[in-house]
Amino acid sequence: MGNQKGKVWAGLFIVAIGGLLLLDNVGLDMPNWLFKWHTFLIAIGLFVGAKHNFRNSGWFIITLIGIIFTLNNAIPNLNATHVLLPIGLVALGLYLIFKPKDSYSHKAKWRKFAQEDPLTPFTEADDTTTSSTAQKKASNNDYLDSVNVFGGSHQIIYSKNFKGGEITAVFGGCDLNLTQADFEGEIIIDVTAIFGGAKIIIPPGWEVKSEVTAIFGGLDDKRSIQPVTDGKHKLVIIRGIVLFGGVDIRNY
Incomplete structure (x- = not known):
């Protein structure tokens, strides 16, 4: 069941990327930052999180890094180092503190x-x-x-x-x-x-x-x-x- 679920999410991930590339190639006006590496980092983070039921912190960290760099490219005059990076570190710290502790049924x-x-x-x-x-x-x-x-x-x-x-x-x-x-x-x-x-x-x-x-x-x-x-x-x-x-x- 787990392998089948992973294949479904992998298929949806590939379909989404292919669809976006197709829309861009047929002339639809799309923002340039949408096809940068950090945007794909967000997609990878969400894919990994969905595959593992969002139970570990890996997907959150990957997605957070992608969001920081995406906002820095999408919003003019936004300095990621001075604004987004500290916010991202605070968010990561809070997540590690308050993340669910019952990821495994036997932990409690x-x-x-x-x-x-x-x-x-x-x-x-x-x-x-x-x-x-x-x-x-x-x-x-x-x-x-x-x-x-x-x-x-x-x-x-x-x-x-x-x-x-x-x-x-x-x-x-x-x-x-x-x-x-x-x-x-x-x-x-x-x-x-x-x-x-x-x-x-x-x-x-x-x-x-x-x-x-x-x-x-x-x-x-x-x-x-x-x-x-x-x-x-x-x-x-x-x-x-x-x-x-x-x-x-x-x-x-």
């Missing part, structure tokens, strides 16, 4: 557990390559919610009943280590990487399925092929949007 169920068992800091060997802005945390929570804007985080999941979660990396990055985690069946990790990225380390034998929408970016599976040792099928589904960024999957 496990929120109480997360409050009773909060993140605890950990120390590790001297790491000269780690940015001073990075935060290192060990987590016993069953649900992941990692937001990295102009910074980074290194997280280890110890939960034996891991439920998946969300990673947001905007001009930042997230290193997620799942080698100590466990779960039954399948989980979903929703990744939004815009001018940023994520590295996910998983144990040998886990299956990974990518449903990521990549625009000038991608998901790179760098795992070595290793057989399943415990006979249990475990599936990690990676969804989301990657724009000018990347996601690396590793098992070391």
Whole structure:
């Protein structure tokens, strides 16, 4: 059902672009800014949002960037740097603060557990390559919610009943280590990487399925092929949007 829905939205997106180009070619007077890259960025953002039921922040960020540059071109004497950019940053910040917290049906169920068992800091060997802005945390929570804007985080999941979660990396990055985690069946990790990225380390034998929408970016599976040792099928589904960024999957 999800793949069929994605095909429908992709078809509508292509039809809309083709229709606009056709109207322009037959001589209909249309504004020049309508065919600029930032206008297509708005269309891509709305397409990605509709495809994922507007549940993550990636579509909002892409659409917001497109709107800022579109208004700067459509409205004469409007300085995007002085006016629209600060407004856009305020809007992005408010969205991250007040965005719906029930993107997944099981999140509310496990929120109480997360409050009773909060993140605890950990120390590790001297790491000269780690940015001073990075935060290192060990987590016993069953649900992941990692937001990295102009910074980074290194997280280890110890939960034996891991439920998946969300990673947001905007001009930042997230290193997620799942080698100590466990779960039954399948989980979903929703990744939004815009001018940023994520590295996910998983144990040998886990299956990974990518449903990521990549625009000038991608998901790179760098795992070595290793057989399943415990006979249990475990599936990690990676969804989301990657724009000018990347996601690396590793098992070391």
